[in-house]
Amino acid sequence: MELTFSPTEFAKSKVLAVQEYSLLAWQSISNLVRHPRYVADMLQQADIIGFGFLPIVLAACFFTGAALALNSAASLSRFGAINVIGQLVSVGIVRELGPVLAGLVVAGRNSSGMASELGSMVVTEQIDAMRALGTDPTKKLVTPRVISTIIMLFFLTILGDLMGLLGGGVVASALLGLDYNAYWSSAWQTLVYSDVFMGLTKPLVFGFIIATIGCYFGLSAKGGTQGVGRATTEAVVAAMILIIVVDVFVTRLLMLLLSSY
């Protein structure tokens, strides 16, 4: 079999993919100022994402908060500073772990779900049929998913943060023998505006990434059911990696903006 790999063609295809993704991402937002707007589709997607993911996000954040408290206790007890465990858990969960965990959990199911749903529509010509019927698929399918994911991930993160703190509190009081009220008081008082702002800005960015990546890979699916499977896997991997990478840049950017080093 003849190998026909061309670095130029490979580079071109990657640049084209970035261009197409950027265009789709831009359209998904700019469609908001163009008619028609699909509010019913947006609410339907919000229901799927919000209530569908709630138990998983809450469980993931609760146990991560508990694990963080356990691990922190081991280090803090060496310095006799176990009483500040509430501060550590609260800053860790609200600034970083809550948004990232909620993002990764939603990316795992939502990106793949969107990619497989839209991919199936592409390979069965349903997307072409929609265009032929005079409906813009980016308005009907992409924008509602992007907006719903952004909004619902924001609220899921708030609830996830709360569950993370609760998980830390349960460990602190039940296993480490700390006063439960003192834990909450310390966790609450240590939080400042910049922590909350950072923790609630990230889900907006992550939600956008999750939905646009899922929709992009779905709409780019080629090659029948095998292609849909490939698109689904690629969407999950790309969304998760992007969340982790973008998190670093967003954190740094927000630190600079909020002058909190």
Next chain:
Amino acid sequence: MPSSTQPLVGTGASLVSGQDAIVFEDVVLSFEKNLVLDGISFRLARGETKAIFGISGTGKSTILKLAMGLIKPDSGRIFVLGSEVTAMKEEELFELRRKLGMVFQESALFDSLNVEENVGFRLMEEHLPYAEIHQRVLEVLRFVELEHTFKMFPSELSGGMRRRVAIARAIITQPEVLLYDSPTGGLDPVTSTTIVELLVKQRDVYKTSALLVTHRLQDAFIMATHTFNSQTNHMEPLPEGKYRNLHTNFLLLRDAKIIFEGNASELVYSQDEYIKEYLSQ
């Protein structure tokens, strides 16, 4: 049913007249390194049905997608209802597509919507009152004799029923041009004849222009030799050997080019060896 005459947008050679529903001018298209269409030029008059033949991979379905503006050619110009599709942006195309209807090869029904929602999709997009949508969906389902499938999902329908629902979806707004992509492909002869009868009915009752891609020569010949009788609600054959002008013509593709364009009798009596062999199969 044609509702309005479109202004002519085409310039250049001014080959597009108000009598043309679709015009292809020297259209060339390649997928990667494969030449699919090479200098395709033809015109579909208003009220005419043109059946497009050719072996698999000759670009028949591609012609329909080009006419609908779903893909763009590498070169050449395409006019639909006087508008130059090849020069229009996607946003502008959505407006034009509302005057066209397309039946896809595998029906392409929305599998998460039921028959009523599939057929009434366009009307729902236009935010018409539910009572009006319901009534029009019922009428068009009656036209394809599937009113009992109203609340069924595509997965619950047979292949032939799905095609008929797809036809209903395409004709609910009475488009000026219909594009049929192998509407009888993979169906049994009885169901195929039912579908062809629907196409004849649409042609003769509403005088819609149509491009029909098909592998089945007999379907196109039935269309060319039958007329729809509104009294009996069935199509009836013309006297044997007589090809009356039923506005049904033929177009044969080979190696990315058009090798024949004409009516049924011209096709049957063609002396071209390839055409003779093609017809004999």
